Amino acid sequence: MKANILIAFRLTFVVALLCVGMYTLIVLGFAKMAPNKGKGFELSQNGKTFYSNIGQSFTEDKYFYSRPSAVAYNAAGSGGSNKGPNNPEYLASVQARIDTFLAHNPEVNKSSIPVDLITASGSGLDPHISVEAAKIQIKRISAIRKIDETLLLKLIEQQNGKPLFGPDKINVLRLNIALDSISKN
Amino acid sequence: MTTELLGPLMMFIITLVVAVPLGKYMAKVYNNEPVFLDKLLNPIDRIIFKVSGIDSSKEQSWQQQMFALLTINLVWFILGMFIFMNQGWLPLNPDHNPSQSAHLAFNTTISFLVNCNLQHYSGESGVSYLGQLYLMFLQFVTAAVGMAAAVTVFFALRKGSFSTLGNYYNSFVKSITRILLPISIVIAVILLANGMPMTFEGKNQMVSLQGDTTQISTGPVAAFVPIKHLGTNGGGFFGANSAHPFENPNYMTNMVEMVSQLLIPFAMVFALGYFLKKRKLAWMIFGVMTIGFLALVIPTVLLEMNGNPQLLKMGIDNALGAMEGKEVRFGSAASAFWSIATTVISTGSVNSMHDSYMPLSGMNQMLAMMTNCFYGGCGVGILNFFVFIILAVFISGLMVGRTPEFMGKKIEAREMKIAMIIALLHPFLILVGTSLSAALPDLTAVTLNNTGAHGLSEMLYEFTSSAANNGSGFEGLGDNTPWWNISTAVVLILSRFLPIIGPVAIAGSLASKKYIPKGSGTLKTDTGTFGLMVFAVIALVAALSFFPALTLGPIADYFSF
Numbered sequence: 001m002k003a004n005i006l007i008a009f010r011l012t013f014v015v016a017l018l019c020v021g022m023y024t025l026i027v028l029g030f031a032k033m034a035p036n037k038g039k040g041f042e043l044s045q046n047g048k049t050f051y052s053n054i055g056q057s058f059t060e061d062k063y064f065y066s067r068p069s070a071v072a073y074n075a076a077g078s079g080g081s082n083k084g085p086n087n088p089e090y091l092a093s094v095q096a097r098i099d100t101f102l103a104h105n106p107e108v109n110k111s112s113i114p115v116d117l118i119t120a121s122g123s124g125l126d127p128h129i130s131v132e133a134a135k136i137q138i139k140r141i142s143a144i145r146k147i148d149e150t151l152l153l154k155l156i157e158q159q160n161g162k163p164l165f166g167p168d169k170i171n172v173l174r175l176n177i178a179l180d181s182i183s184k185n
Numbered sequence: 186m187t188t189e190l191l192g193p194l195m196m197f198i199i200t201l202v203v204a205v206p207l208g209k210y211m212a213k214v215y216n217n218e219p220v221f222l223d224k225l226l227n228p229i230d231r232i233i234f235k236v237s238g239i240d241s242s243k244e245q246s247w248q249q250q251m252f253a254l255l256t257i258n259l260v261w262f263i264l265g266m267f268i269f270m271n272q273g274w275l276p277l278n279p280d281h282n283p284s285q286s287a288h289l290a291f292n293t294t295i296s297f298l299v300n301c302n303l304q305h306y307s308g309e310s311g312v313s314y315l316g317q318l319y320l321m322f323l324q325f326v327t328a329a330v331g332m333a334a335a336v337t338v339f340f341a342l343r344k345g346s347f348s349t350l351g352n353y354y355n356s357f358v359k360s361i362t363r364i365l366l367p368i369s370i371v372i373a374v375i376l377l378a379n380g381m382p383m384t385f386e387g388k389n390q391m392v393s394l395q396g397d398t399t400q401i402s403t404g405p406v407a408a409f410v411p412i413k414h415l416g417t418n419g420g421g422f423f424g425a426n427s428a429h430p431f432e433n434p435n436y437m438t439n440m441v442e443m444v445s446q447l448l449i450p451f452a453m454v455f456a457l458g459y460f461l462k463k464r465k466l467a468w469m470i471f472g473v474m475t476i477g478f479l480a481l482v483i484p485t486v487l488l489e490m491n492g493n494p495q496l497l498k499m500g501i502d503n504a505l506g507a508m509e510g511k512e513v514r515f516g517s518a519a520s521a522f523w524s525i526a527t528t529v530i531s532t533g534s535v536n537s538m539h540d541s542y543m544p545l546s547g548m549n550q551m552l553a554m555m556t557n558c559f560y561g562g563c564g565v566g567i568l569n570f571f572v573f574i575i576l577a578v579f580i581s582g583l584m585v586g587r588t589p590e591f592m593g594k595k596i597e598a599r600e601m602k603i604a605m606i607i608a609l610l611h612p613f614l615i616l617v618g619t620s621l622s623a624a625l626p627d628l629t630a631v632t633l634n635n636t637g638a639h640g641l642s643e644m645l646y647e648f649t650s651s652a653a654n655n656g657s658g659f660e661g662l663g664d665n666t667p668w669w670n671i672s673t674a675v676v677l678i679l680s681r682f683l684p685i686i687g688p689v690a691i692a693g694s695l696a697s698k699k700y701i702p703k704g705s706g707t708l709k710t711d712t713g714t715f716g717l718m719v720f721a722v723i724a725l726v727a728a729l730s731f732f733p734a735l736t737l738g739p740i741a742d743y744f745s746f
Contacts, residue, residue, distance in 0.1 A: 007256075011239070011358075012260055014233050015358075023370070031384070035380065038381075038384060038407065040382040045394065048394070051391075054430050056395065057393060067513070079424050081509065081538075082541060082635075084541065085509065085542070085543055085544070086495060094496060094499065098499060110500050114504070114505060115492065116505055120510070121508075123512060128514050165191060166188075166516060166519060177394065
């Protein structure tokens with residue numbers, strides 16, 4: 001028993017040196033060689049710096065909306081709504097999102113609202129929307145910003161990376177930065 | 186649609202292609218044969234054994250090995266309690282996160298100690314970076330504990346009669362230095378290149394493009410995530426686990442994290458085949474596991490891609506599937522695939538929120554944990570499956586009227602008693618825990634995020650996840666209360682150590698018996714017929730014991746649509 005306890009303490013110590021000390025330092029070393037020194041991908045615009053893959057809240061009509069979020073896009077925390085698919089309270093809030101969206105986008109037909117625009121993501125920080133979700137906002141943005149619809153459509157197509165695996169998607173922050181820059185010109 | 190299914194298919198195939206050679210490599214490592222990393226790692230092993238005072242060549246009985254296992258776990262428990270209850274003032278705490286309450290620290294320490302990682306806190310605010318590093322340490326060592334215990338069983342099943350079964354410390358240390366550590370470093374490099382942060386700086390304040398002020402948590406994520414998956418631990422660095430864009434930045438990292446969590450459970454099966462030179466047996470086991478996995482994953486993927494019928498009724502475009510709690514970059518197919526992969530093996534990391542899944546998908550996630558041996562966790566999956574093999578051998582033996590044997594050893598009353606106790610312990614812990622919670626609404630009613638049948642599912646899921654040492658959850662449950670922290674921790678301890686000690690005891694007892702050479706009347710255990718028998722036993726034990734509870738939870742939920 002006594003021998004076992006002694007071994008347990010000493011083994012814990014030396015394995016911790018290896019798995020916490022050495023391993024962490026090795027990964028930190030690789031991080032220094034990684035893009036942006038391992039601090040996460042960043043983007044700069046007008047002197048502001050953003051993380052490109054942490055979603056932001058876009059609720060103003062002049063921007064493409066991002067998805068609803070259970071944590072209001074504050075990345076001091078993260079999480080989803082965790083509402084069951086048949087929860088009456090949840091279904092009422094989805095209905096309210098549909099109504100709000102239609103009120104701000106009167107020209108949109110309800111049957112073309114993609115489901116990602118009215119549901120909250122798992123992290124609450126989803127940086128993406130679907131391509132359809134961007135496209136149905138074109139009319140609104142075009143009217144507010146006085147930009148030609150075909151130009152906006154082109155902008156969306158440029159932002160769609162068409163990945164080999166996984167769904168097509170649009171990074172809302174990148175799209176809105178691009179939108180801001182063509183508005184100025 | 187087809188491109189969405191291509192991703193999960195690729196993840197499965199890549200894992201299988203890597204797992205077969207890895208299994209061969211692992212068999213060599215555990216058999217103390219030379220491998221290519223020896224030159225670099227032998228000196229490290231020697232230092233570890235020397236500092237610890239271990240003679241790694243000394244053979245141990247199974248009892249000595251289990252005693253060593255329990256002792257070192259006790260040390261890790263004490264250390265964990267100290268760190269989590271004092272992290273507020275200890276170093277590496279740039280965000281000034283507070284120390285944990287005693288019952289939360291108890292739950293956190295136990296759940297990481299048993300490779301479960303239930304996490305009744307959120308990583309952003311619930312632990313300091315020192316706490317995260319200690320959790321990372323536990324993710325390494327608890328995976329190695331499970332793997333080394335499985336290796337003890339490998340040693341016991343060799344041809345011949347043995348009273349000692351290798352050296353536990355040797356298998357434990359080599360699991361870390363030869364398998365977990367090198368592969369983790371490779372994965373970390375891939376994740377770093379894809380934008381996963383690795384820093385000890387605290388939260389960043391930022392103003393969004395629209396002008397909102399937000400805070401953004403970061404940390405040493407890229408070191409934490411590889412072992413979280415490779416060791417089938419699943420404890421998230423952030424609250425949202427692998428749904429968080431820092432913890433799983435894109436589809437590529439999603440594939441890497443998926444492959445890395447399936448890898449060792451797959452490879453362990455092949456390692457058994459190479460170690461015992463019974464490759465056909467390994468493929469039989471892998472086949473049964475895969476059939477079970479597919480039976481759960483295919484309906485779940487289809488259900489989720491089909492979407493929530495309640496939203497369809499509202500008249501919107503439901504083509505993307507059920508997106509509540511899911512990320513656009515993964516989509517409904519890859520999320521649904523992950524939700525079953527993470528529950529059949531005991532990872533419990535999530536890339537979408539299980540609470541918001543369709544009721545029958547939630548049932549499949551629970552069934553995956555209720556069977557708990559379709560692949561299963563690092564090492565422990567094989568141990569759970571071993572128990573079902575023993576049961577199947579016994580039942581088949583009775584059916585053909587012969588003394589049941591496995592690998593040339595007679596299965597007798599003692600082995601059967603242990604196997605039955607272990608097989609029944611799992612439903613016992615889950616059902617008793619859930620019934621108690623349902624019977625104590627004063628303690629649990631306010632913690633539910635959904636009412637009715639779905640609320641019961643939240644409680645059933647919590648105990649299923651605890652008893653399977655899984656760690657995922659229907660996270661709507663407000664589980665940081667003394668009731669949940671303590672009751673689940675008790676279930677966790679029992680469902681970790683008994684299902685390790687039980688199979689090892691059976692194996693140890695078999696090892697000491699006389700070896701009977703194969704005869705014409707020997708039941709062949711590496712055939713499809715026997716595979717079917719094992720599958721039937723698993724299905725019976727899981728379905729019969731859990732069906733009533735599932736009827737009240739997810740099935741009732743389904744019919745309320």
